[in-house]
Amino acid sequence: MRRPIIAGNWKMNNTASEAVELVKQLKPLVKDANCDVVVCVPAIDIPVVKKAIYGSKIRLGAQNVHFAEKGAYTGEISANMLKEYGVQYVIIGHSERRQYFGETDETVNKRTLAALAAGLTPIVCIGESLEEREGGLTEKVLDRQIGLDFQGVEDFSKIVIAYEPIWAIGTGRTATDEQANETIGYIRKRMKRVYAGKKVGRMRIQYGGSMNAKNCKGLMAQPEIDGGLIGGASLKAADFATIVNFDK
Ligand code: 13P
Numbered sequence: 001m002r003r004p005i006i007a008g009n010w011k012m013n014n015t016a017s018e019a020v021e022l023v024k025q026l027k028p029l030v031k032d033a034n035c036d037v038v039v040c041v042p043a044i045d046i047p048v049v050k051k052a053i054y055g056s057k058i059r060l061g062a063q064n065v066h067f068a069e070k071g072a073y074t075g076e077i078s079a080n081m082l083k084e085y086g087v088q089y090v091i092i093g094h095s096e097r098r099q100y101f102g103e104t105d106e107t108v109n110k111r112t113l114a115a116l117a118a119g120l121t122p123i124v125c126i127g128e129s130l131e132e133r134e135g136g137l138t139e140k141v142l143d144r145q146i147g148l149d150f151q152g153v154e155d156f157s158k159i160v161i162a163y164e165p166i167w168a169i170g171t172g173r174t175a176t177d178e179q180a181n182e183t184i185g186y187i188r189k190r191m192k193r194v195y196a197g198k199k200v201g202r203m204r205i206q207y208g209g210s211m212n213a214k215n216c217k218g219l220m221a222q223p224e225i226d227g228g229l230i231g232g233a234s235l236k237a238a239d240f241a242t243i244v245n246f247d248k
Pocket of ligand 1: 210
């Protein structure tokens with residue numbers, strides 16, 4: 001069985017003091033969680049959040065990682081730097097990074113391999129735009145991302161995929177339970193074919209895009225959906241906790 005994983009993507013929100021306050025509120029609310037609970041925080045919040053989550057079920061995630069071990073890459077952060085602060089997960093290839101920061105399938109692939117090499121669990125984001133969905137191109141886009149973003153990965157049990165349809169991110173327009181389930185089922189089937197023999201069956205696939213305290217139960221009840229990557233709703237302790245406790 002695949003253990004559910006609920007991860008918050010704080011994006012560029014929460015100063016260090018706000019981060020500590022949010023985690024303080026969250027801790028007691030998620031103490032009985034039956035899933036993996038992760039907060040992916042801005043890099044500069046990592047040291048304080050590491051301390052704040054101590055003794056809780058909350059695990060620490062970052063929102064990006066560079067692919068080189070070290071060197072002349074001004075402004076970037078390496079996998080080993082994250083590791084030393086107890087970071088266990090890292091979001092890679094979020095659509096906002098692809099859209100605003102020149103992230104490509106090639107750099108997503110390189111970051112994914114670097115994260116794995118350092119022992120971090122990559123949460124790799126894939127998904128189609130509204131134009132692509134309406135143009136009937138969803139599977140074609142996913143096939144491209146599946147083919148390119150994971151080249152060279154040998155053990156998919158160490159990877160999490162977040163299926164995030166771009167049209168559902170921050171828009172309040174969620175994919176229906178059936179749409180999300182069907183597309184995630186497609187991703188799993190395709191991955192099994194492309195990466196046969198590499199433990200794809202144990203890889204977890206999250207849904208992301210306007211997932212919230214109200215719609216989480218329906219989404220999480222779908223057999224293909226192993227968790228959620230939560231943006232806006234992860235910034236409020238009560239809402240995020242409701243999602244974490246989807247099974248109660
Ligand atoms: P929202 O939950 O705010 O739509 O964001 C989803 C997301 O992009 C998570 O990575």
